[in-house]
Amino acid sequence: MDSDSRLIFEKGYNHPHNNFIPKMDIEYENIDDLIPKTLQREDLLIPDIPEIEIVRHFLNLSQKTYGVDTGIYPLGSCTMKYNPKINEVIARLPDFSKLHPLQEENLGALELIIELSKILCQVTGMDGFTFQPAAGAHGELTGLLMIKKYFETMNLKKNAIIVPESSHGTNPASAKMAGFSIIKIRSNKDGEIPIDLLKYAMEGDNVAGIMLTNPNTLGLFERNIKDITKIVHDYGGLCYYDGANLNPMLGICRPGDMGFDIIHLNLHKTFSTPHGGGGPGSGPVGVKKEFIPFLPNPCIIPNNNGFQYREYSENSIGRIKSFLGNFGVLVRAYAYLLALGAQGLRRVGEISVLNANYLQVQLQKKYHAPYNRTCQHEFVLSDKNLPNDITTEDIAKRIIDYGIYAPTIYFPLIVSGAMMIEPTETESKASLDNFVNVMLKIYEEARSNPELIKNAPHNTPIKRLDAVLAARKPILHD
Amino acid sequence: MDFIPHDKDSIKEMLKVIGVNSINDLYRDIPNDLKINKLDLPEGLSEPDLLRKLEQLAHKNKIYSSSFLGAGCYYHYIPSLVEFVISRSEFYTSYTPYQAEASQGYLQAIFEYQSAISRLTGMDVANASMYDGSTALAEAAIISTIITRKNKILLLEGIHPEYLEVIKTYCWGYHIEYELVSEKLLFSKLNEDIAAILFQSPNFFGEIEDVPSLVKKIRKIMPKCLIIQVMTDLTCLGILKPPGELDIDIFVAEGQSLGIAPSFGGPGLGIFTAKELFLRKVPGRLIGKTKEINGEKEGFILTLQAREQHIRREKAISNICTNQSLCSLAALIYLVSLGKTGLREIATQNFQKANYVKQKLGEIEGFEVLNQKPTYNEFLVRCPNINKFRTLCKKENLLPPLKLTKYFPDMKDVALICVTEMNKKSDIEAFLNAALLSIQKTKRRD
Numbered sequence: 019m020d021s022d023s024r025l026i027f028e029k030g031y032n033h034p035h036n037n038f039i040p041k042m043d044i045e046y047e048n049i050d051d052l053i054p055k056t057l058q059r060e061d062l063l064i065p066d067i068p069e070i071e072i073v074r075h076f077l078n079l080s081q082k083t084y085g086v087d088t089g090i091y092p093l094g095s096c097t098m099k100y101n102p103k104i105n106e107v108i109a110r111l112p113d114f115s116k117l118h119p120l121q122e123e124n125l126g127a128l129e130l131i132i133e134l135s136k137i138l139c140q141v142t143g144m145d146g147f148t149f150q151p152a153a154g155a156h157g158e159l160t161g162l163l164m165i166k167k168y169f170e171t172m173n174l175k176k177n178a179i180i181v182p183e184s185s186h187g188t189n190p191a192s193a194k195m196a197g198f199s200i201i202k203i204r205s206n207k208d209g210e211i212p213i214d215l216l217k218y219a220m221e222g223d224n225v226a227g228i229m230l231t232n233p234n235t236l237g238l239f240e241r242n243i244k245d246i247t248k249i250v251h252d253y254g255g256l257c258y259y260d261g262a263n264l265n266p267m268l269g270i271c272r273p274g275d276m277g278f279d280i281i282h283l284n285l286h287k288t289f290s291t292p293h294g295g296g297g298p299g300s301g302p303v304g305v306k307k308e309f310i311p312f313l314p315n316p317c318i319i320p321n322n323n324g325f326q327y328r329e330y331s332e333n334s335i336g337r338i339k340s341f342l343g344n345f346g347v348l349v350r351a352y353a354y355l356l357a358l359g360a361q362g363l364r365r366v367g368e369i370s371v372l373n374a375n376y377l378q379v380q381l382q383k384k385y386h387a388p389y390n391r392t393c394q395h396e397f398v399l400s401d402k403n404l405p406n407d408i409t410t411e412d413i414a415k416r417i418i419d420y421g422i423y424a425p426t427i428y429f430p431l432i433v434s435g436a437m438m439i440e441p442t443e444t445e446s447k448a449s450l451d452n453f454v455n456v457m458l459k460i461y462e463e464a465r466s467n468p469e470l471i472k473n474a475p476h477n478t479p480i481k482r483l484d485a486v487l488a489a490r491k492p493i494l495h496d
Numbered sequence: 497m498d499f500i501p502h503d504k505d506s507i508k509e510m511l512k513v514i515g516v517n518s519i520n521d522l523y524r525d526i527p528n529d530l531k532i533n534k535l536d537l538p539e540g541l542s543e544p545d546l547l548r549k550l551e552q553l554a555h556k557n558k559i560y561s562s563s564f565l566g567a568g569c570y571y572h573y574i575p576s577l578v579e580f581v582i583s584r585s586e587f588y589t590s591y592t593p594y595q596a597e598a599s600q601g602y603l604q605a606i607f608e609y610q611s612a613i614s615r616l617t618g619m620d621v622a623n624a625s626m627y628d629g630s631t632a633l634a635e636a637a638i639i640s641t642i643i644t645r646k647n648k649i650l651l652l653e654g655i656h657p658e659y660l661e662v663i664k665t666y667c668w669g670y671h672i673e674y675e676l677v678s679e680k681l682l683f684s685k686l687n688e689d690i691a692a693i694l695f696q697s698p699n700f701f702g703e704i705e706d707v708p709s710l711v712k713k714i715r716k717i718m719p720k721c722l723i724i725q726v727m728t729d730l731t732c733l734g735i736l737k738p739p740g741e742l743d744i745d746i747f748v749a750e751g752q753s754l755g756i757a758p759s760f761g762g763p764g765l766g767i768f769t770a771k772e773l774f775l776r777k778v779p780g781r782l783i784g785k786t787k788e789i790n791g792e793k794e795g796f797i798l799t800l801q802a803r804e805q806h807i808r809r810e811k812a813i814s815n816i817c818t819n820q821s822l823c824s825l826a827a828l829i830y831l832v833s834l835g836k837t838g839l840r841e842i843a844t845q846n847f848q849k850a851n852y853v854k855q856k857l858g859e860i861e862g863f864e865v866l867n868q869k870p871t872y873n874e875f876l877v878r879c880p881n882i883n884k885f886r887t888l889c890k891k892e893n894l895l896p897p898l899k900l901t902k903y904f905p906d907m908k909d910v911a912l913i914c915v916t917e918m919n920k921k922s923d924i925e926a927f928l929n930a931a932l933l934s935i936q937k938t939k940r941r942d
Contacts, residue, residue, distance in 0.1 A: 023794075025608055026832055027615075034837035038575040042845055043921040044852050049735065052847050053870050057704060059737045063615045066835030069577060076581040076829065082601030085589035093591055100499050101589050104543050109759075110579070113554035118565050119761025120902070121895055126556030127760045140536055152627035152762065153818035155805070163669050191805035191815035195638070196669045200810045239525040270523060271530045286818065290499070294822030295602045296592035296781065297625065298763035301818075315661070336668070337661035340568060340630040340750070341761025353550060359540030362498040368519045369500050369507075375522055376510045392522055418598045426594075429806065446501035447510060473790070478597040480795040481788040488786035488799040492775060494621050495611035 023479075025496050026075050031067040082479050083295075084423050090449050092377075094396045094426040094438025095186065095235055097265050097287035102357065105290065105350035114349055119341035127345060131318050132325040134352045139320075141355075141363065142264075142281060143274020144304035146320050148313045149343040154262055156338065157282030157301025158192035158229070163335040164280055164305070164312040165226050165256050166196055171333055176226035176255075180219050182211060184235045184430040186262060198226065205432060209236040209389040211246055220253035227255035232276065233263050233394035235430040235438070237374065247277025256280065264288045265442070266371045266395035269364025280305050289351035300347035314338045369443035370395040373450060377441055380454045384461040388433055395442070401435025406468035410435035413460060415482055416474035420456040497540050562923035563895035566874050566914025567700070568629070568656050568728045569761055570753045572842065573918060575833040578755040582826050592781070592821070596797040603796035606821065607783045609828040616733050616831060616839075618740020619747050619769035624781040625819040626766025629750025630659040633694065633726045634666035635814055636746045636768070639777045640692035640722045641672055642813070648673040649692045650685055654699030656728060657903035663694070683717060692722035692745075698732060701912065702850075702874030703867050707742045715743070722746060729753045730767070731916075732872045734836075734843025739769075746770045755830025756823050765823040776803060779814030842917055846873035849924065850915035856928050857913070862935050866910065874914045876900070881934045882909045888930035894923060 022029075049058070085091070091098035109115065117127055135147045151157035162179070169176040179198040181189045182205060190200045201219050206212040211230070219225060228250050233239045240246060247257045259273040259281035265288045267273075273281045285291050286299035293299070305312070310319050311333040319328045358366065371394050378387060378397040386402035401410045414424035414437070426438040441450060464471050475481065502510075507519075516522060523531070541549065563571045582588060586601070593599030593606075606624050613622035626632035637649050649667070651660060651674055660676065667674045677685050682693070693714060697705035711723055725739050727749040739747040751765030752758070770778055784799030805812040834842060850873040858865040862880030879885050886896035900910040915924070 023604070025604070025611065027608070027611060034835065036838055036841050038573055038834055039838055039841050039845065040573065040917055040920065042841075042848070044849060044924070046844070046848055047851070049844060049847060052851050053704065053735065056708060057706070057737050057870075058735055059733070059741070062734065062836040062839060064612060064831055064834075064836045064839060066837050067832050069833070072829065072832055073577055073581065076605065077584065079601035079605050080581075080584040080586040082599075082604075083586040083590055083593075084595075084598040085586045087585035087589045091591065093594075096591055098591055101585075102499055104546060106583065106588075108547065108550045108554075110757075111551060111554045113551075113557045113559055115757040115759050116559045116571075117557045117760040118563065118571075118758050118895060119569050120565060120567055120898055121558075123558035124760065126553045129556060130553060137537060152631070152820070153816070155815040155817045156627060156631070159669070159815060163665065166669065187804075187806040187809050187812070188815050188817050190810035191808075191812045194810040194812075195666075195815050197671055239523075241525050241527070244527065244530070269532070269535050271526055271532060275530055275532070284818075292588045292822075293591045293818075294588050294820075295590045295599075295606075295825070296821035297819040298627075298821075298823055299818040314665075336665035337630075337658060338665055339662060339762075340628050340656070340658040340764075344627075344762035345760035346757075346763050349550075353546060355537075356541050356549065357497045357543070357546050360535040360537040362540040363535060363537070365498055365500055368522075369502060371522045372502075372507065372510055372514075372519055375514045375516075379514050392516075392524060394522075394525075414595065415597065418595060423598055424595050444499050444501065447506040475597045479600050480597055480793055481791050483596050483795045483797045484786045484789045485797055485799070488784040488797050489802070492782070492799060493785040494775075494782055494799075495607070495614040 027065060027496055031065045031071060033068045034066045089422050090441065090445050090453055091423045092425045092439045092441050092453065094440040095262055096426065097440060097442055099290055099442040100444035101290055101292040102354060105353045108353045109346045109349045128327065130352055131348065134348055135318060135325060137355045138283065138302065138304060141268065142304050143272030144281060145307040146310045146313065147302045147304045148317050149300065149302045149348055150314045150339045151282065151301035151303055152339055152344050153297060153299040154282060154284040154301045155188035155192055157303045158188055158260065159195050160303045160314060160338050161258050161280040161282055162193055162196035162198060164309055165258065167312045167333060167335050168309065169226055176224050178222060178224045179226050180228040184432050185229060185231060186235065186260060189229045189260060201225065209234065209238045210240050210242065213242055213245060216246060216249055220250060220255060225255055227257055229258045229260060231260040231263050233266060236389055236398050237393035237396035238389060238391060239394055243276045262287060263395060266367050268367035269360065270367045280309055285347055285351040290354040291347045291350040298344050298347055300344045366443050373441040373443060373445055376450055377439060377454060381457055384458055396438060396440035398430065398433050399437045400433050405465045408464045408468055408471055410437055412471045412474060416460050416471045417456060418475045419477045422453065422456060497542055560895035561893040562919055564897045564913050564915065564927055565895045567898045567912055568658065568750065569758050570729050570916060571758065571918050572731060572753050572916055574755050574757065575830065577833060578826050578829045581829050582822055587825060588822055593798065596795065600795055603783055605825055605828060607785060607796045609824045610783060612828050612831045613767060613769060616738065617747055617769050618738035620772035621775055621778060622769040623778050624783055625821060625824040626768050626780055626816065627820060628762065628764045628766045629726060629728055629748065630662040632748035632766035632768045633659050634663045635779045636724045636748050637663055637672065637692065637694060638666060638670050639779060639813060640724060643774060643777050644691040644720065644722060646689055646691035648689050649694060650682065650690055651676045652682060652693065652695035653678050654701060655694065655696045655726065656700045659726065683713060686717045686721065690718065690721050692724050694724045696726045698872040701867060701876050702871040703869040704872060711743050729873065731842050731846060734839035735847060751827045754827035756826050763820055763823050765820050765827055776800065777813055780816045780819055845917040849919060850875065853913065853915045853924055857931055860931050863931060873916055874912060877911050877913055878909050879911050882911055885931055885934035888933050889927065892926040892930055894927055
């Protein structure tokens with residue numbers, strides 16, 4: 019492996035070429051006749067680099083990066099499952115990848131969106147979907163704007179929304195972008211929404227409803243979910259479902275049946291499209307019939323005979339992204355759903371829960387599990403039992419030394435030093451056993467050799483980095 | 497087909513360790529009446545059957561041999577190494593690089609992306625990416641109101657119509673006032689209450705605005721009003737003066753042109769850049785360079801996270817979490833693959849070829865070029881018989897230009913034509929021939 023860690027701009031290449039540009043086949047005019055000199059740039063500081071050097075540079079960078087294809091990636095609430103390779107092949111079929119969003123002969127693409135809508139309606143118990151949102155948070159914003167519009171059309175001033183303190187950070191941030199103020203609710207000792215507090219909060223005249231994840235970010239199913247949605251509805255509110263944790267519910271139960279009005283899904287979590295190092299994703303928003311008029315323009319909506327393209331709806335929130343969304347991501351999710359079918363999807367849900375519980379019962383022998391319950395797809399440990407002032411971050415860094423990725427840490431905020439672990443269904447028993455062994459070994463190390471852990475990682479290209487320095491004196495480019 | 501590695505025995509063993517009899521026991525918290533028996537979906541498919549089915553579906557789309565359609569999504573050549581590198585599965589199967597020590601490679605790549613975008617645009621800081629050009633522009637509008645503590649923005653005509661719709665949606669959500677103004681009226685609308693002026697150049701109609709004089713005039717009237725520029729095809733920066741040299745406060749763009757396939761409009765790449773002054777108001781992720789705590793080695797890390805939703809929740813600058821990382825990696829590889837020589841050549845060819853077609857079309861009887869300002873690779877032409885012209889293009893296996901009535905119902909008979917380096921001389925001749933034929937047939941019918 020190349021030990022040269024210089025930036026690609028610093029390597030001093032000077033190799034001018036036009037390898038990636040067709041040979042010019044009309045006569046050049048003087049460029050100054052086409053565009054005034056004052057609007058032209060003088061210099062461009064992007065070096066000319068030979069192809070082999072570029073490939074080697076990035077191949078080396080890839081080898082300093084950990085992906086699902088490297089090993090277990092137990093990030094809670096991120097659902098880092100295996101990304102099937104066939105989906106990459108299909109998304110790159112030229113008939114998909116070269117399709118222009120504004121061209122007329124797009125029947126294959128529209129049919130794919132319609133078929134994907136149908137499947138997702140069946141999987142979630144909703145009645146229609148928009149695919150414009152490019153990510154989960156973008157879906158949340160879309161859904162919340164629909165709630166806002168719904169009440170606007172009824173001439174009701176409802177500008178506050180209930181968000182549990184255990185929710186994903188995007189929930190309150192999205193609510194704020196949609197113009198809502200936030201009413202926080204703290205979970206009870208079982209890790210669930212306290213019904214009395216919910217009722218109390220809903221009594222406010224201006225409360226539009228609630229945003230919920232179920233299973234919640236503690237990995238626990240809200241046992242009172244039907245009561246929760248009923249109470250919110252009885253007070254005239256709406257229920258929004260954050261689909262980040264849908265994976266364990268596949269084929270078992272559906273947010274539509276739980277009483278949710280508007281939901282978003284993360285195709286890059288539940289439906290196996292790759293996370294790509296943080297994106298691109300896709301955050302389709304599903305709604306019950308009543309809310310179809312509020313879906314973004316344009317949209318593919320259900321009608322009596324199936325589905326139709328809707329250019330415009332009076333009550334729509336408007337457009338939320340250019341064109342029809344991250345289509346390439348939709349192709350992958352559709353391929354995944356077709357590959358799995360009804361049985362395969364249910365098995366995803368079941369095994370994701372089996373895997374999480376298998377880890378939880380073994381890890382809670384040493385680590386503190388604040389909620390001693392059967393979990394769903396993920397569970398949370400706290401830093402309560404850690405010896406010798408070892409922190410959650412120390413544990414995470416030491417995990418990396420063993421060649422595996424660390425869980426989500428310090429989230430949810432309601433658990434001290436949280437470690438949130440989601441193995442997903444695609445990890446084998448052997449992989450889980452290895453994870454357990456590593457975690458238990460680290461616990462022993464924490465007791466016997468705390469300095470080893472406090473100074474971890476030791477086996478990485480770089481030691482623990484100074485985050486404070488990075489923020490105090492930001493260097494964001496070379 | 498499924499992607500679950502377990503065999504029956506290991507499932508049994510795992511249940512035993514957990515202390516339950518069946519997987520159903522793990523779902524005991526779910527009320528029985530919420531449980532469903534079976535999803536009403538077909539059986540799963542094997543890989544060959546799946547591939548065949550989707551190939552047939554894809555085949556219902558028509559891909560033309562050459563395109564004269566742009567309008568926010570462009571056909572430029574994508575070097576083979578772009579797809580090769582982003583297909584390295586360490587990259588594409590990784591998550592947001594929260595654990596820096598296990599993600600140095602990708603972190604360095606995004607740092608290099610931020611650097612490449614700074615070099616290309618001349619702007620002080622670039623973030624790690626936004627969803628697309630339209631949402632990058634909408635978020636720029638929002639932060640302009642946070643920075644200036646004013647609540648109204650002006651939108652100059654010529655912004656992509658879909659971007660305008662997105663801005664309207666975001667502004668309605670965030671309670672920001674907006675007004676769409678013509679260049680003539682812009683300066684009379686400028687006053688103390690305006691947070692920012694947003695404009696596109698080259699604009700939707702292909703025209704390159706005289707940015708230096710526009711900026712100068714705005715600064716003279718309202719020095720503190722932010723100036724925000726958006727661009728939909730960055731290849732023009734191979735020739736054009738970059739926004740960083742023109743006193744632009746926030747520059748955003750759609751980066752699809754930089755090595756990303758059209759893919760029916762997404763995923764693309766939202767590029768977000770700003771002056772250093774606004775660093776702490778920039779939405780989205782930023783990668784910074786730092787040092788080891790107990791050492792001298794330099795490394796890369798997610799930084800200034802106190803702006804972000806996972807730390808600040810409702811007090812965050814934006815709700816963005818997942819972005820378009822893999823697309824920013826593609827853009828980086830595209831930029832270094834072309835290099836300054838290639839970037840200058842691609843811009844030159846786009847300028848030359850588009851202006852060649854513009855001139856030739858203008859010489860055909862009945863065709864009228866509508867642009868008054870210089871244009872890059874797109875321009876507006878009034879056509880004597882736009883439907884016939886477009887049908888004839890299709891017959892020649894050319895993807896016809898946009899009919900402007902899609903966005904501007906009053907602008908009948910006007911085509912927005914895009915010509916790039918990918919249109920060979922033979923394509924251009926066929927295109928011009930279709931234009932000629934479109935009037936001949938009209939005449940015959942008379």
